[in-house]
Amino acid sequence: MKKTALISTLAGSMMMGMVPNTFAQSSVTLYGIVDTSVRYLTNSNANNDSQLAMGVGPVTGSRWGLKGKEDLGAGLQAIFKLENGFNLWNGQLASANTLFNRAAYVGLSSDRYGAITFGRQNTPLFDQLGSVYDPLTVGNYDQDGWLPGALGYGLRQTNSIKYSGQFGGLNVEAMYGVGGVAGSIGASNMYGLTASYVVGGLSFDVGYQQNSDNTNNKFRVANVGVVYAFSAVKAYAGWLYSQDNTGIVDIYMGASGSPASGWTPTRNTDRIDNGFYVGATWQVSAPLLLTAAGYYDRSRNALNSDGVTLGRGTRYSAVLLAEYAVSKRTEVYGTVDFIRGTGAATADFLGRNNQTGVALGIRNVF
Numbered sequence: 001m002k003k004t005a006l007i008s009t010l011a012g013s014m015m016m017g018m019v020p021n022t023f024a025q026s027s028v029t030l031y032g033i034v035d036t037s038v039r040y041l042t043n044s045n046a047n048n049d050s051q052l053a054m055g056v057g058p059v060t061g062s063r064w065g066l067k068g069k070e071d072l073g074a075g076l077q078a079i080f081k082l083e084n085g086f087n088l089w090n091g092q093l094a095s096a097n098t099l100f101n102r103a104a105y106v107g108l109s110s111d112r113y114g115a116i117t118f119g120r121q122n123t124p125l126f127d128q129l130g131s132v133y134d135p136l137t138v139g140n141y142d143q144d145g146w147l148p149g150a151l152g153y154g155l156r157q158t159n160s161i162k163y164s165g166q167f168g169g170l171n172v173e174a175m176y177g178v179g180g181v182a183g184s185i186g187a188s189n190m191y192g193l194t195a196s197y198v199v200g201g202l203s204f205d206v207g208y209q210q211n212s213d214n215t216n217n218k219f220r221v222a223n224v225g226v227v228y229a230f231s232a233v234k235a236y237a238g239w240l241y242s243q244d245n246t247g248i249v250d251i252y253m254g255a256s257g258s259p260a261s262g263w264t265p266t267r268n269t270d271r272i273d274n275g276f277y278v279g280a281t282w283q284v285s286a287p288l289l290l291t292a293a294g295y296y297d298r299s300r301n302a303l304n305s306d307g308v309t310l311g312r313g314t315r316y317s318a319v320l321l322a323e324y325a326v327s328k329r330t331e332v333y334g335t336v337d338f339i340r341g342t343g344a345a346t347a348d349f350l351g352r353n354n355q356t357g358v359a360l361g362i363r364n365v366f
Helices: 002-023 123-132 144-152 250-251 344-348
Strands: 026-041 049-055 063-073 076-085 103-110 114-122 154-167 170-177 190-199 200-210 218-230 231-242 271-283 289-303 310-325 330-343 354-365
Touching: 063 103, 063 154, 076 114, 076 271, 103 154, 114 123, 123 154, 123 170, 123 190, 123 218, 123 231, 144 231, 144 250, 144 271, 144 289, 144 310, 144 330, 231 250, 271 354, 289 344, 310 344
Parallel strands: none
Antiparallel strands: 026 049, 026 063, 026 354, 063 076, 076 103, 103 114, 114 154, 154 170, 170 190, 190 200, 200 218, 218 231, 231 271, 271 289, 289 310, 310 330, 330 354
16 A cells, blocks of 8 residues: 555656646757858959959858747747857958857747847848848848948847737837937937738838937938749839938948948938839749849938048949759859949949959858
């Protein structure tokens, strides 16, 4: 009798110990992309010399990350993501002294109500452009990613609280970035909101974002995007409008090493940009994807090349990209792009006001 009672007690204890493992399933995934290209670029310096260099790929930077989730029951999960960007060609961090520059957040996700996360993460604007509405998913070269990169004010936000929810065909994202400046809640903060809707092969997106610098000057951007998918083709079109009094767009528009890229922000110039883009992707065959994209921006109250006076500027670029998958994880690609600027936009170039780039590369996803 005592032996039977002891066995029953042990069995009950074992069953109770197994219950949390039954309902609290958890997982951690290691993932990444390893990508680099060899690129030929004209007018690459003030002497208008051409350059052959190894660097980042046109649409995906190299990265590795960890993401995890724990089932808390009733459709609720604890989630986290840590993602590091690095330069494959020299082994350095993509952002100096920042290990998880691409993402570092933790939060809760509900099957019914959406997710709320805290930390460093993509803005809602970046999520929409990078995942759906920009044909190049926000390109990496100065010559093809300048429009969404500059008008997106960095496209990632630290110290942020983010909500995302999917309700049928409607996706809603909202973010608030905590400024952390003593004596001013508004300084260095941000907020943004996007709403997108999918019906059949048609996708729409609208959004708004405001960033404040550490003295409470404002940068505002509005966006509208549409994608239409039919057969093996997707057509893209979008508009980005910004008003900047932080001075950061004058700097972000400049190619690396250009006069504009080294300026100190000039505030309260009321710079206005009207940016438009169009593009298309064509899945020619199972392994071959072709992409064409064009970007155009007209600015006023932009800093001229002297870094003092204000003027109007125009920029436009065109890109062709071919990607060929040699396996489920590995692909090779080639791209050709051209960019030109006039007026105040000439400050964004190192030498002549135009550049042509040709690149070949390889990407492996794990």
